[in-house]
Amino acid sequence: MIATRKPFRLLAAAVLNACLFLHSYAAAAGSDTPTPSHGIAMHGDLKYPPDFSHFDYTNPNAPKGGTLKRWSLGTFDSFNPFIIKGTPEDSIGLIYDSLMAKSDDEPFSEYGLLAESVTVPDDRRWVTFSLRPEARFSDGEPVTPEDVVFTFETLRTQGSPFYAAYYAGIEKIEAIDEHTVKFSFGDSDNRELPLIVGQVGILPKHYWEGRDFQSPSLDIPVGSGPYRLATFEAGRSATYELRDDYWGKDLPVNRGRHNFARIRFDYYRDSTVALEAFKAGEYDFRLETSSKEWATGYTGPAFDDGRISKQEVHNGNPTGxxxxxxxxxxxxxxxxxxxxxxxxxxxxxxxxxxxxxxxxxxxxxxxxxxxxxxxxxxxxxxxxxxxxxxxxxxxxxxxxxxxxxxxxxxxxxxxxxxxxxxxxxxxxxxxxxxxxxxxxxxxxxxxxxxxxxxxxxxxxxxxxxxxxxxxxxxxxxxxxxxxxxxxxxxxxxxxxxxxxxxxxxxxxxxxxxxxxxxxxxxxxxxxxxxxxxxxxxxxxxxxxxxxxxxxxxxxxxxxxxxxxxxxxxxxxxIATWRIAYWNKFGMPETRAPYDLGLDTWWTLDAAEQERAR
Missing domain, CATH: 3.10.105.10 (Dipeptide-binding Protein; Domain 3)
Structure with missing residues (x-):
């Protein structure tokens, strides 16, 4: 599984883990023929059945709209997070979809996103993904098996050295037909490979061909994810907009997620200045890592009158x-x-x-x-x-x-x-x-x-x-x-x-x-x-x-x-997330144990904000 902290901003995915067991609700007991499934789990059974409508930690009726303003430390000079050159914008991963989506209330299970089904044998030596015909990039082009093949070949040969090492167990990638891609793992005993290949943001081959993938660039890239990069000021801010034409908005893995119409990131060179900007209302949400600031800095009128909420939320993950x-x-x-x-x-x-x-x-x-x-x-x-x-x-x-x-x-x-x-x-x-x-x-x-x-x-x-x-x-x-x-x-x-x-x-x-x-x-x-x-x-x-x-x-x-x-x-x-936010957001009653779940929040209207104080 991929793990990320700010010093390692090449990586945008969450850390995935160590071995694989396929569960297919349609498979007959004892069958030797692998059966397509809506998801895969590392160990044991999947929590959610094939006909599930949404994850339990989301609100499928959450309203869409509003702006979430966030902050980042430092600067950026590139929208390519996959190479070791340049300083990438922190949240460019919002524009990309992967083959599968991770469930945040299971230790390590994934369900179909770009892929509508996944097939894997008992020995876990290969996996096939059947892509959804309706999947589209933001420029309207379909997502194809050729895009998947291109993504992995490019990352392993031209991307950060991490990718060549992390996906070294892949022996062969091939487009089987117009909707199916197959990964072969040879004699590898890496039992999590069918899952970790499902977490990579898929790149559009037609966009990157003819471009220098290994050079930092501020050209706005094309992706198939829920957001597009709308505007930016180099090194200072980036604003993402929810795509009206997002192909996957009604999928079970997305229902109740991606609720903000806009997400804006402002960059600060100094974290003390950034905290004061938060208290002045310049942005909406903070995940605090400084115990001193948490103990002494989160004070003022906005805290006293309830406009800002301060909470410690249990973190169910290993602390590392x-x-x-x-x-x-x-x-x-x-x-x-x-x-x-x-x-x-x-x-x-x-x-x-x-x-x-x-x-x-x-x-x-x-x-x-x-x-x-x-x-x-x-x-x-x-x-x-x-x-x-x-x-x-x-x-x-x-x-x-x-x-x-x-x-x-x-x-x-x-x-x-x-x-x-x-x-x-x-x-x-x-x-x-x-x-x-x-x-x-x-x-x-x-x-x-x-x-x-x-x-x-x-x-x-x-x-x-x-x-x-x-x-x-x-x-x-x-x-x-x-x-x-x-x-x-x-x-x-x-x-x-x-x-x-x-x-x-x-x-x-x-x-x-x-x-x-x-x-x-x-x-x-x-x-x-x-x-x-x-x-x-x-x-x-x-x-x-x-x-x-x-x-x-x-x-x-x-x-x-x-x-x-x-x-x-x-x-x-510390085994909690320390968070503070301007009290204008709704959130599901059930929290996921393995993620903070900010992508499941939504904006309250004015009357609801007043009642929330």
Missing amino acids: MQAFIFNTRHAKFADPRVRQALAYAFDFEWTNHNIFYDAYTRTHSYFSNSEMAADKLPDADELKLLEPLRDQVPPEVFSEVYRAPTTDGSGNIRGQLRKGMRLLQQAGWTFRDNKLVNGETGEPFRFEILLVQKEFERVVAPFIRNLERMGVGVDIRIVDVSQYINRLRSFDFDMVVGSFPQSSSPGNEQRDFWGSALADLPGTRNLAGIKNPAVDALVEKLIAAPDRHSLVVAARALDRVLQWNHYVIPQYH
């Missing part, structure tokens, strides 16, 4: 891993003892109380807030995966449950720092003239933390003070969004604050996070530069997991091997 990420390609971070030692300088308990208003929970696992977290010693099923790798993984994998360094919150961490110094000395570093230096060369230990948001400097500053007590020299470099993206793409950093978001059903994206083959490939998300055959082996076990239990076991095994290699210094997480 936000962390200080080491670039292990650099010699100073190659030794895991060094990485473990520096973790003792991050005093989460003090930081949480004094800076974060006790808003967060310490992260220990790459799959926190889920059953996939390795928070107990490995059981018999895990040991079956780990024992063959015993000589390739740290011994603690078998004997200890990983916990990130913990303090009493007083700020006195001398004991912690002594533990770190002992590890550094074991790794060949020595304390000389109040500086940590290499015992052989005398070179001082110094590195740079790359940031994109100035507000995060207050979080990093206490960490740096503790590192300096260990003799480590640290510099902070704050750059703009475009430079930050380019430096991440080229791995031009010592340490960054980043995240590895996870879904409820992890899968193919784990290669991009941790795979050895991608460690030196610019534009991938293996930011840490991990080259570890044990990690590679466990990622493949996870991807090939035949059922939910096997997936959970493989995820736990992978989690603990990543933990004990100390590739990152874990930070913190």
